[in-house]
Amino acid sequence: MISSKYTIREQNEAKILTVIIDKNEVSRAELSTLTGLNKASVSAITKKLIEDEFISETRIGDASNVGGRKPIMLTFNRQSALVIAFDLGYNYIEAMLAYIDGTIIDSIRKRRIDVSAENVVGQMKEIIDHFLSIQPKTPHGIIGLTAAIHGQVHNNVIHFTPYYNLDKGNLWEELQAICDFPVFLENEANLAALGEYTFSSHYQNLVSISIHSGIGAGIVENGDLQVGYRGRAGEIGHSILYPHGKECPCGNLGCLEQYASNKATYQEYAKQEGLDYVNSDTLQQAFQEKNDRAIALLEKNAELLSIGINNIIMMYDPEIVVINSSLYRKIPEMIPFINAHIKNRFSKDVLIRNTFLEKSATLYGAFANSAQNFLNIKKLKLIKEEIVSLHE
Ligand SMILES: [Zn+2]
Known part of the structure; x- marks a missing residue:
């Protein structure tokens, strides 16, 4: 049974908590100005939030320009749960x-x-x-x-x-x-x-491309995750790269992820070199040894992937595209390979970078x-x- 502590937090309480988290440290008077709630409401809500141990009083702040009492600063209790x-x-x-x-x-x-x-x-x-x-x-x-x-x-x-x-x-x-x-x-x-939106960026419009066995995009627009009607938004791995191409488990022929996923790249390299097992370490090593066949394969991967990235930029107009892939983390030199292909007048200003959150x-x-x-x-x-x- 889920207890009542999970019931939806009342709207004004959430509003105040949001400002406290964003500002890191804030007084009750500032909360009133920033939320538009009157001082009595702010006082009652912060009292409850302190009792619930969501926030704490940290220190005495500086008095305002017009003098008066020095305010007590409030901060989010970051380890309350x-x-x-x-x-x-x-x-x-x-x-x-x-x-x-x-x-x-x-x-x-x-x-x-x-x-x-x-x-x-x-x-x-x-x-x-x-x-x-x-x-x-x-x-x-x-x-x-x-x-x-x-x-x-x-x-x-x-x-x-x-x-x-x-x-x-x-x-x-x-x-x-x-x-x-x-x-x-x-x-x-x-x-x-x-994760990228919440922990690693100040942007409000972000696309994250996850590349593993498949390829998926997560889309944040004005701070809201876009999932679509059935949760299918951003399934760019199943956008068609080659008409009549390779079969995909989704039922399409020629899906992007059959060519540009890490799995597809590993399989291609294993076939090409006669290896049993290939992963990002194998390709990282080959890249560092300046193996021409590996470099050509990685450049090809970036080129194909950039077609999918270009398409999603055209649809969502993000500020930033973050790449989440073990291959691109191990070989960050592949990001410029993508940039070389994202250069039309609509997409060339979009920042493309590797994840800051590493593999997590x-x-x-x-x-x-x-x-x-x-x-x-x-x-x-x-x-x-x-x-x-x-x-x-
Ligand atoms: Zn597919």
Whole structure:
């Protein structure tokens, strides 16, 4: 049973909390000015937020120009609650426990395993039990679990997962039955975009391209994640690159991801070089050794990918496109390969960069999703300045 602490936060309470989070430190008088709420309302709401341990009084601020009493400053209690994030790949599971502001407490990685509808709940339960056993004491405890699914998801229902069978059964129901906090399932690329939006950028219009076995885009427009009517928005991996091309599990011929996904690139390189197993490390090494065949393959990958990126820029007009791919992280020199192809008069000003969140953008997005729900704040920004400043 989910307790009443998860009921929707009242609108004005969420409004005040949003300003406190954005400003980092703010007085009651400033809150009144910034929210348009009168002083009595601000006083009553901040009193409740302090009692609920969402915010604290930090220090005495400076008096205003016109004199009067020095104000008491308020700040968001960034460690008042905990969130759990999962990334469920077809051959790996990653999970993290963090404070609500994305400060990581513990992480678990299982690699080169087969993830299926039959074994996924058992594997997740083991990890959840471990997190429960080590969780630090906080006022609200664990307030949400969000799991990333590599496929089409809408309202926690998995509709189509081309590379594993999580679309069989009802994963959400099974997980909710073993968790006494809210559980959410969301598309992996959507979560990566939400992670970039919330933790790594000041932009309001952002597209994140996730490239693994498939290719998906997460779209944030004016701070809102765009998922479409059925959760299919941004499925650019299934936009057609070559008419009558290779068969795709989606039913199309010639889908972008059959040519430009990391999986397709690894397979191509393995075939070309007669290798059994190729991953991003293999190609990184070949690139560093200036292997001409590897460089040509990587340039080709960037060229094909840039067609998909160009198309999505034409549709959504983002300020920034963030690339989430182990290949592009290992070989950042591939970003200029993309830039060389994104040069028409509409797209050439769009910033294209690698993720700052390294391999964890999806997990950060999962934190953000649970936090947004618990705080009832859309457009939540919890920028990790220490991460952003590392890259800028
Ligand atoms: Zn397809």
